[in-house]
Amino acid sequence: MNQEVRTRFAPSPTGYLHLGGLRTALYTYLLAKKHGGKFILRIEDTDQEREVPGAVELIYKSMRQAGLAYDEGPDVGGDYGPYIQTQRRDIYPKYAWDLVERGGAYCCFCTKEELDEQRREAEAKGETWKYNKKCLHNVPLAEAKRRIAAGEPYVIRQNVPTEGKAGFDDLLYGHVEVDCSTLDDNVLIKADGLPTYNFANVVDDHLMAITHVTRGTEYLSSAPKYNLLYEAFGWQPPLYLHLPAVMVESVLMDKTTRQPILDENGNTQPVVRKLSKRYGDPSFEDLLEQGYLKEAIINFIALLGWAPKGTNEEFFSLDDLVRVFDESGVNKSPSIFNMEKLTWFNAEYIRRMTPDAYRVAATPWLSRVLDPARTDFARLCELLQGRTEVFSQLPGMVDFLAEMPEFSPDLYVNKKSKTTPEIAKQALLFVQPILKEITDWTEGTLHDIVMAAIPASGMKNGQVLWPLRIAITGRAATPGGAFEMAYLLGREETLRRLQKAIDDLA
């Protein structure tokens, strides 16, 4: 019989959803959907100290914005709930005690302080610290139960065999195996009664009938221990898919001052590190706020560390991805997040928008600096759409329309058309009366009349049009030529700016 595929994204609510997490969520979603299975969201909040208020809601929101709809989860329900681990707190001890009875775990009364001390000593000697199973050997179960009943604090530890091998099979990395002697007896149930990740993930994945476990490679070295747990319970372990981290290229920074650390020559030092909010790397939310499109982010993130088989196509919607996703195409090494390529993807997605969709998306940004009642937004958007990489650039691209910027006469210099401030003055004086004559202030009329007049001036097109554009915009680069800009400014404002420019050149 064919088992239904069930995957789960299991973040802990310690902050925003970073791009590495988003990619894990995406692949997890794709894996389920390509098999027609279920995608589940589970909140792993067993570390109450690290929990950030509001983080859970932020996760729901980001998942929704990304379009990663989960079939089961805390806010959507499902047959395997609750989907928040603290709401499952009563489930874990039962299983832990079952494991104790089976010999796969034991109670431990050693205090954190004495263990920390041991760890420090071992570290000082350059050794790897492991718990010495003192409580396994010295405290019989009956005594343990007595001490617990008397109120003594305790934890439950996994009883890892001292010899032999432990391993697991990964869809990407194949069979991974380690000596049990290198494994530590991890805490399964903490003194506060809550499970650690090490235990909760195994119990919940089993109880929730998860078939494919996707997670970061930071779990690669502890996965053998989890399989030991499955074995001890007599459960069927899931299929694993460990995903490499997403990195960012950066410079070496001081952790506290957040200033670059310079080498002896005063240069910054390049480093590759994990994406981190602390160093200002953008989260999914941040990118959306900056005017990146979710489709572009998803598309880019999908291709970060994964490539589809047998095609050079780079543009994929979420539905396309469901169809083409194949976990064997995931790269095994960490990949570096490249902002330039994301921006390129974003620009491409913007160019592919319908003009209407573009106008809707661009208007709030344009309205920050322009009055929609005074500027032809429809025409402006036509000019802007092909030039927009990220929406947040928009205000800076059009603010000159609202207010004439100060500019230096050097701007009139253009090497290619051999334009100088002197020629500029000549050009402006030539074009001014022509423009004054024009009453039908449309791009077409402006273009036809001015272009027809230029040959008589003895100047080249560029020698007239470059200065004109500079004179009325004050910018070396504008989202259109002189006629477009003149049209957008309107007759009165254009002539006003032109007069001012001529006066300034005098």
Next chain:
RNA sequence: GCCUCCAUGGUCAAGCGGUUAAGACGUUGCCCUCUCAAGGCAAAAUCAUGGGUUCGAUUCCCAUUGGAGGUGCCA
């Protein structure tokens, strides 16, 4: 230190024993052009190193080097 994993241009990557080693971003040049974009054309740039195996290694094996992760009553 120990354990696990990884290694193709600056970045993302295709490749799965025989290839002129794809493609994309970025970079540079040219064309187009009233600026900037976009578009078109072209260029530079990669198999970490050393040993094997093989008629033949980017591809398989080992070592070295480099990178990532783990070594928590964090996840």
